[in-house]
Amino acid sequence: MRDVAIISFAQTKHQRAVSDINEVEMLMPILGEALDGAGVKKDRVDFVCSGSSDYLAGQPFSFVMSLDAFGPWPPISESHVDMDGAWAVYEAWVKMQAGKADIALVYAYGKSSPGDIRKVLSRQLDPYYLGPLWVDPVSLAALQARVGLEAGAFSAEQMAEVAAASRRNAKANPYAQLSGDAEVAALLSEPEFVAPLRKHDCPPISDGAAVVVLAADGAARELSEHPAWIRGFDHRIEPHALGSRDLTTSVSTKQAAAKAGVGDKPVDLAELHAPFTHQELILRDALGLSDGVSINPSGGALCANPMMTAGLIRMGEAANRVTNGEASRAVAHATSGPCLQQNLVCVLEGE
């Protein structure tokens, strides 16, 4: 395996609706910022990969024009996934492992504001059995939370604690959409939104984008004093039908974590892509993270959840904290699909 590291990260200030600029205009400044952070010009980038979704944009081939923000001229080696940008990092990492790139740039963006996100995401479901019912992701998450609460896997108090901690952490994150101090008791006195979920159990609806730059071996050492080395990387998927899954746990996260070697050494912090409070509890358990592990110091997806991007942000946030010495070993996680159907786990380490 080649040594590959995240050497630069940039993100937008996430907002409920970015209505004055388009995707290209949203990406351009942070592409520049990420390249500057890596100390390279775009001509040194060997491979570019991006993550976004046509359904979110409401436009087929929506990713095509976003490439203009990078300026792919002369022609570049480039690919795109209709997945969270964390998987675009995976594709870039694979390309680097295959010896076809030394420096790669990955970006992702998601604007949920153009459409009705709950309706849009219902189009993710089995088109024959579930699609016609227009079940939305919040309702499915509520169903998962109910199963967990009934089974005693977690409590409403624990869920509220997750929300309070996330917002408290986000106070130090200038890019977060939500932050502040919230008392658990006050949160629990709020009415239910989609029972048993309260508003604080659900993510905000966000528009945002993010960019990371990856470098391998010598290039990483040349360009960064403290690269965040990728020491384990895997992703797994579970059945689509919720009835055939145990919703109180995350089997695919456990599988990916085992493959990525999460448990091999102590973990200092974890950035978990948990859009719902109970999902953070499920993920902490599936990853085997002990109480001392700092969870979502950025505030996580509960404080800014740009679709197709929130997973990539977890990787960038974790990498930043390895680079600045806050952590020597961090876990970044990304998820896709209803009720944590698909999960990606990345282990980042300093020297």
Added chain:
Amino acid sequence: MMGSERVAIVGTGQTKHQATNDGSIAGVVRQAAERALEDAQMSWADIDAVVIGKAPDFFEGVMMPELYLADALGAVGKPMFRVHTAGSVGGSTAIVAQDLVAAGIHERVLTVAFEKQSESEAMWALSVSMPFQPPMHAGAGGYFAPHIRSYIRRTGAPDHIGILVALKDRLNALKNPYAHLHEHEITFDSVKESMMLWDPIRYSETCPSSDGACALVITNEKGGDAAASDGRPPAWVKGTALRSEPTMFAGRDQVNPRGGQECAWDVYKQAGIAHPRDEIDCVEMYVPFSWFEPMWLENLHFAGVGEGWKMVESGATQLDGDLPVNMSGGVLSSNPIGASGMLRFAEAAMQVRGQAGEHQVDGVRTALGHAYGGGSQFFAMWIVGAEKP
């Protein structure tokens, strides 16, 4: 930057491409996958990871369908990856799968690409109009017809070149049981007399709308050697390359895009090819409108600039010519969009494996698979060979 594992294609599979496939989306992708596994003499349990590609989700009306297809493709408990790079996606998807093996991450990867255009209104899905952009007046043909006109203006190519390509591809398709169009009565005159849809593109010079899927089983050197010693020759990957350039920019050459030229030289260099016309035995390229064959012959360096049409006219690209092109009948005979790029890659592999049946070209040692997408700004290519690199 070298040091990657050798990669072999040991199984290919595809559905019978047709206007409307009665199977479910899951059924269609699974059929192609099962055929590829059977060809590779493997079972679902042998597969380490699944890589799936398709064009816009609006074509089937299912967002991120890999989530729903995880069960049908035996991906539960495994990594499942979804690629989308416009029309070149079938090629880009195969390249991601080959990279997973080349990198030594997995030993056996199943890759699948599909489209079920009948599930939704493809014309509608392609033309969701942006209120603040110039109105698109004519669909895909209307987009590409001006480029073809520019090619004709530049090269002085006579009108019948497009007809020759369409006739050749549709006749080749008669030898391919999986091809969508089987036009037994087709003649030069019937193509010529078919309706001029987007002048200079005639109806019979246009690809159909198809439902279909394609799958490949890709393994490492050990897997390739095992297949070979079992009398099932693999196709060895000798090079892969991707290129993208902006969709529109001042002075962009859409007839002979620089991205395609550079992608081709990149893949040839990896395969140790200096003279593609002499060293490549056959080519399966992405030709959705007949005139793209002469254009791509130039773009891929098989003919000099302005000479591609002469190569077509000479018969060189016929099944019995010295550089057969689109032996399967090509995109002009079957176009399940998301799968079309992978079908080109699969045909290249089938030819070097000697598995192409009636449309097999004798003695193929080296073949090029080519895909492009968007407005000719995305390219994916691979070279496969009978000999281990």
Added chain:
Amino acid sequence: MSDIQLPERLEGVEPVRSIRTFASLTYQYTPGRAASRFLKEVERKRLVGQRCPVCKKVYVPPRGSCPTDGVATEEEVELGHTGTIVSFCVVNVPFMANLMEIPYVGALIQLDGSDIPIMHLIQEVPYDEVHMGMRVEAVWVPDGEISHTLESIKYFRPNGEPDAPYDSYKENA
């Protein structure tokens, strides 16, 4: 999979070959800063391109960035309402849901003062007389109907000027 195989006990039962799910999603698109400035000018019956600070090319309609340099296009350049056909096609497909009488001509038109062609319709000329290099002018909808959309230009028509030489537009042909 041309035919569905049902278990024996369902013999004679008509298989379900398709189900219809009507999906309607409404989106509100954001043109962005560059396009917004352009469209505000269209509302005033002006065509204003934007120049790239790096390569100096003038883009119309602007989309936010210079696609080759990846930088914002800022400087505004007022363009003529005339241009040159750099390529075209004659459409015989009833694509616009019968809004257009076929055959009709869609063309790539390079507006004077810009460096990239836009796609638009050519009318008021027999379709078989349209050719590369033909000089054309914009025909706007009546003043009261002009708004911030490119559909404020109904179509282009020949303006009677002699053809532009091939060399003047071949970079985009």
